[in-house]
Amino acid sequence: MMKNKKGQILPLIVVLVVIFALIALVLIHNDKSNSREVNGQKAVIGMYANAVIKSYQQQEEALIHIDNSAKIALWKSIDEINGKGGLITADCGTSGYNLWNEGTNTCWPDSENNLRIMMRDRLGVEFSKYELLSLSSNHYLTFNQKGEQLEVVGETNDKIDVVITLSGDIIEKQTQVLPTEIPADTIGRINKFHDIITRTGALHKYDPAFQKAIITQESEGYEFAVSKSGCIGIQQFCYSTARDYFDKADKKNIKSIGDCAKTRSCSLADIKKDPRSNAHKSIINAGELIEDILGKKAIKDTTDKLAFGAAAYNGGYGPIRDAIKLTGKDDPSWEEVSQYITVDVLKKYSPYKGWTDAENQAKVIEIKDYVNKVSAYYVAWGGTSMFMPSVIGTFEFGQNFRIQTPYNLSVYDKLKTFAEETIRDCKDNVAVCLEEKKVDFNNNSQDVQILDLHDCEEGNERVFYDLIENFDDCGEAWGNNCKCQITENYTSEEIKNLTGGYEARFGVDNTPRPITDKSLYINMNFTTPMELQSQFSIPDQTFWEPNTYTFWYQNKKLYNYDLNFYYSLANKKYTLKNFEKLFMVVKDKHYSLWVEFKPGAMSQILHALKNILNTAPKENLFSPTKDTTFIKDICPVAKKTFRVCGKTNYLIPTLKKTIVKNELTYEPTKIKFAMTLIDEVPPVEVQNLEVKESFEGKIELTWMDKHTEDFTMYNITYEQKNIPLSKKEIGAYYEYNAEEASPNDYNKLYYENQSDKRKYSFMIKSADLILLSNNTYVFKVVGIDNFKNQKDMVQGAELRVN
Amino acid sequence: MIGNKKGYEDIPSTFSYIWLVIGVIVVLILTSTLQAGSAEREIKGSSISYYETKLLMFLREPVSHEGKQYTISELIMEAEYDIDKRTTIRQRIQSRFNEMYGEYWSLELEFPNENPIIYGHSYKRQKVGTWLQNIMTRMFVGPGYYGMLPIDKKITITKTIPGFESNINLEFETWILLP
Numbered sequence: 012m013m014k015n016k017k018g019q020i021l022p023l024i025v026v027l028v029v030i031f032a033l034i035a036l037v038l039i040h041n042d043k044s045n046s047r048e049v050n051g052q053k054a055v056i057g058m059y060a061n062a063v064i065k066s067y068q069q070q071e072e073a074l075i076h077i078d079n080s081a082k083i084a085l086w087k088s089i090d091e092i093n094g095k096g097g098l099i100t101a102d103c104g105t106s107g108y109n110l111w112n113e114g115t116n117t118c119w120p121d122s123e124n125n126l127r128i129m130m131r132d133r134l135g136v137e138f139s140k141y142e143l144l145s146l147s148s149n150h151y152l153t154f155n156q157k158g159e160q161l162e163v164v165g166e167t168n169d170k171i172d173v174v175i176t177l178s179g180d181i182i183e184k185q186t187q188v189l190p191t192e193i194p195a196d197t198i199g200r201i202n203k204f205h206d207i208i209t210r211t212g213a214l215h216k217y218d219p220a221f222q223k224a225i226i227t228q229e230s231e232g233y234e235f236a237v238s239k240s241g242c243i244g245i246q247q248f249c250y251s252t253a254r255d256y257f258d259k260a261d262k263k264n265i266k267s268i269g270d271c272a273k274t275r276s277c278s279l280a281d282i283k284k285d286p287r288s289n290a291h292k293s294i295i296n297a298g299e300l301i302e303d304i305l306g307k308k309a310i311k312d313t314t315d316k317l318a319f320g321a322a323a324y325n326g327g328y329g330p331i332r333d334a335i336k337l338t339g340k341d342d343p344s345w346e347e348v349s350q351y352i353t354v355d356v357l358k359k360y361s362p363y364k365g366w367t368d369a370e371n372q373a374k375v376i377e378i379k380d381y382v383n384k385v386s387a388y389y390v391a392w393g394g395t396s397m398f399m400p401s402v403i404g405t406f407e408f409g410q411n412f413r414i415q416t417p418y419n420l421s422v423y424d425k426l427k428t429f430a431e432e433t434i435r436d437c438k439d440n441v442a443v444c445l446e447e448k449k450v451d452f453n454n455n456s457q458d459v460q461i462l463d464l465h466d467c468e469e470g471n472e473r474v475f476y477d478l479i480e481n482f483d484d485c486g487e488a489w490g491n492n493c494k495c496q497i498t499e500n501y502t503s504e505e506i507k508n509l510t511g512g513y514e515a516r517f518g519v520d521n522t523p524r525p526i527t528d529k530s531l532y533i534n535m536n537f538t539t540p541m542e543l544q545s546q547f548s549i550p551d552q553t554f555w556e557p558n559t560y561t562f563w564y565q566n567k568k569l570y571n572y573d574l575n576f577y578y579s580l581a582n583k584k585y586t587l588k589n590f591e592k593l594f595m596v597v598k599d600k601h602y603s604l605w606v607e608f609k610p611g612a613m614s615q616i617l618h619a620l621k622n623i624l625n626t627a628p629k630e631n632l633f634s635p636t637k638d639t640t641f642i643k644d645i646c647p648v649a650k651k652t653f654r655v656c657g658k659t660n661y662l663i664p665t666l667k668k669t670i671v672k673n674e675l676t677y678e679p680t681k682i683k684f685a686m687t688l689i690d691e692v693p694p695v696e697v698q699n700l701e702v703k704e705s706f707e708g709k710i711e712l713t714w715m716d717k718h719t720e721d722f723t724m725y726n727i728t729y730e731q732k733n734i735p736l737s738k739k740e741i742g743a744y745y746e747y748n749a750e751e752a753s754p755n756d757y758n759k760l761y762y763e764n765q766s767d768k769r770k771y772s773f774m775i776k777s778a779d780l781i782l783l784s785n786n787t788y789v790f791k792v793v794g795i796d797n798f799k800n801q802k803d804m805v806q807g808a809e810l811r812v813n
Numbered sequence: 814m815i816g817n818k819k820g821y822e823d824i825p826s827t828f829s830y831i832w833l834v835i836g837v838i839v840v841l842i843l844t845s846t847l848q849a850g851s852a853e854r855e856i857k858g859s860s861i862s863y864y865e866t867k868l869l870m871f872l873r874e875p876v877s878h879e880g881k882q883y884t885i886s887e888l889i890m891e892a893e894y895d896i897d898k899r900t901t902i903r904q905r906i907q908s909r910f911n912e913m914y915g916e917y918w919s920l921e922l923e924f925p926n927e928n929p930i931i932y933g934h935s936y937k938r939q940k941v942g943t944w945l946q947n948i949m950t951r952m953f954v955g956p957g958y959y960g961m962l963p964i965d966k967k968i969t970i971t972k973t974i975p976g977f978e979s980n981i982n983l984e985f986e987t988w989i990l991l992p
Contacts, residue, residue: 022829030836037844064862071869072972079890079975140980664894666977675894675977 096684200232
């Protein structure tokens with residue numbers, strides 16, 4: 012029975028042994044196959060092929076970025092250059108829009124070349140957004156017009172040289188580690204400690220060349236080296252780290268030497284007392300530190316662990332661990348990790364918490380630089396590269412591109428022709444002449460239409476450019492006791508749609524002198540939608556005391572429809588709320604700014620500020636009288652700067668910045684430019700001038716004239732016949748005041764419309780004139796236009812005084 | 814009785830055979846699992862390369878929109894500001910990816926400052942096939958057969974395309990390692 016029992020158990024044992032043997036074989040085989048490595052990478056079938064394919068993919072991805080980024084760069088360049096009227100520099104001046112001429116001086120845009128310059132700049136910006144490789148923007152750009160498509164060919168000889176690694180990452184060649192030559196004296200100093208370094212390395216299981224590389228970078232082998240941050244010795248142990256790694260007996264002699272280190276005034280005797288200056292102790296303790304670092308969880312199983320170890324030696328383990336985690340990979344490369352070593356990562360740890368951003372940024376750069384240098388020294392000391400241990404090849408690829416977008420550069424030629432003809436032909440009644448030219452042009456042009464400034468812009472930009480336009484125009488105002496409106500009359504709906512407003516700043520510039528001795532400047536600041544800036548001056552005008560009146564516009568802030576004034580002499584900012592309109596007032600040959608709080612109730616700005624402040628600024632923006640409620644005349648304006656835009660049919664994406672969010676819009680691109688048109692032709696002579704005297708002592712002049720926009724006033728004079736020097740002024744009379752006059756008013760113009768002409772009449776009491784009996788007088792009426800042009804010689808009407 | 818006795822003697826041998834069969838099954842399962850794991854790593858690596866290449870080739874594919882020729886990547890880039898182009902993109906992605914990957918794919922397109930647009934099929938939380946089904950299939954069809962790899966282990970590939978201000982992100986996911 013016993014035998015039987017044994018016989019029964021035996022098969023079972025045999026079966027179990029066989030099964031366990033099989034399992035063991037499977038596991039051993041599996042373990043062997045899993046532990047097979049090639050160049051530090053776990054061996055996988057097809058790993059080389061994968062790496063090559065991966066490199067192709069990276070190249071393809073880079074090429075997609077090159078093509079698409081080039082297109083974005085082109086759009087942005089077109090939009091930007093068009094906003095500048097095709098000019099890079101505004102040689103003829105700028106006032107919001109760049110001028111294509113200043114009088115007879117012309118500055119025609121070389122649009123193709125300027126687009127090329129701008130696009131090359133833009134390429135650099137767009138390519139920099141591709142983080143994996145450094146793309147070159149050193150392209151030669153060729154523009155080919157293919158129908159309505161603009162083709163841009165970008166060619167460069169710059170190639171991207173990359174190395175292929177088994178990990179699948181491609182790295183630019185220039186980041187490869189090349190051995191750095193270490194000076195012989197440094198090698199000599201470090202090799203004095205060769206034995207202890209070798210033993211320490213063996214004890215702590217790392218390549219001694221790594222420690223030598225660190226020593227080379229830290230101290231060049233000087234035992235008594237002291238850094239500015241107070242670290243000492245051949246291994247440059249800082250105070251807190253040294254206290255963790257040196258033994259108890261040494262700890263008491265480790266002193267913080269921050270202050271003398273900063274000023275480089277530490278005494279050698281003190282340094283020698285510090286155990287950190289003992290090279291043997293430092294090397295041994297550094298060995299323990301290096302082992303600790305390389306054994307940390309985040310580092311120990313990585314391929315580039317020496318690079319991470321070097322980074323942690325310099326910057327601390329915490330930030331490097333965080334950067335490794337941020338890559339989201341178990342075995343990231345140093346290239347990947349280094350991208351995540353940032354100021355934000357550093358700031359979580361001591362001592363960086365208390366540092367400024369600039370200091371931390373410098374540390375970020377230092378850590379990366381440190382790793383590269385240690386890596387180079389490591390190779391020089393006989394080690395293999397700390398990263399990229401699995402390079403399997405290199406390749407290079409070109410960065411040329413060929414892109415197309417709907418656009419035609421010839422629109423510039425059309426606009427230039429338009430501007431040339433307008434400047435040449437419009438010498439009289441320039442505003443009307445320009446309008447006629449525009450209509451003519453627009454009727455004959457398919458792909459570009461010329462718009463007025465107001466239609467070129469919308470939203471905040473419209474308000475901004477309107478202000479520039481009106482400031483500029485009011486600077487050309489030449490009447491007296493008159494006002495020129497600066498702000499436009501926007502509808503409440505238009506104001507509601509504004510996402511910002513403007514802030515005006517004014518005061519004397521830079522040097523504190525009495526305001527009457529200096530120019531006044533105004534900053535117009537907009538919050539949104541874009542950085543709008545403009546600065547221009549209006550010379551040859553007597554604003555306050557002498558010379559120049561400068562306006563300065565800058566984007567910054569908005570408070571609905573309030574104006575904020577910064578009075579630089581008092582270094583204070585004031586706000587005027589709820590004003591209606593902003594005016595420039597010309598009074599007694601001086602200019603000043605006024606606001607209208609409600610219709611008709613105007614106040615000089617400084618005067619209004621004085622009421623707000625309850626203190627009178629000593630320097631006044633000189634205006635002889637504060638009371639201007641009677642100023643109702645509108646100043647004549649010699650408007651010579653005309654801002655227009657050529658609205659093309661070509662849709663270009665542009666980014667519009669608003670308070671809520673940025674919006675990409677797809678709109679026709681507009682070429683914005685300005686021209687100066689000078690009226691040189693005086694108004695034609697009046698017709699059918701007659702003068703007669705009634706028995707009541709009333710002298711009445713009548714004449715016929717054609718009404719034109721380019722007309723301001725009549726100057727009426729009289730003189731004794733054949734005695735030219737007897738000429739006397741009766742006065743200058745604005746044409747628009749005639750609309751309010753009645754036929755029987757004295758000293759006022761009156762007119763009646765007669766077909767396409769007007770019949771003017773003017774009455775004056777003969778008693779108001781100096782008329783001698785038995786003399787003949789010649790009365791003359793001379794028209795004056797907005798540019799003050801008037802005829803010198805005109806026919807008069809004779810009146811015999813009995 | 815004799816028969817009965819013989820029967821008693823046979824019982825341990827019968828158990829041994831049963832144990833042997835169980836043991837062989839265990840070894841087969843173990844072998845298949847370990848080999849499948851190893852094969853999976855290898856295949857997953859090459860599959861990522863395969864799908865990534867296909868995705869890049871897809872981004873270079875020509876596509877027509879309103880009579881004009883673009884590449885898919887160009888069209889995606891321009892769709893950031895031109896909403897009409899998104900319809901063409903959706904149609905093209907749906908048709909091509911369904912053709913290439915059946916139902917086992919999804920693609921997330923994230924334009925800057927916008928919520929991501931997700932195309933494709935949402936299998937992210939579904940496990941296709943139970944563990945038993947997977948094991949049985951591995952046992953009987955063999956570990957080297959790609960179709961038997963765990964279908965719930967997805968592959969994720971991310972790519973970026975230049976955007977007007979910042980990059981447009983693409984995230985492609987699939988659950989079949991090889992076709």
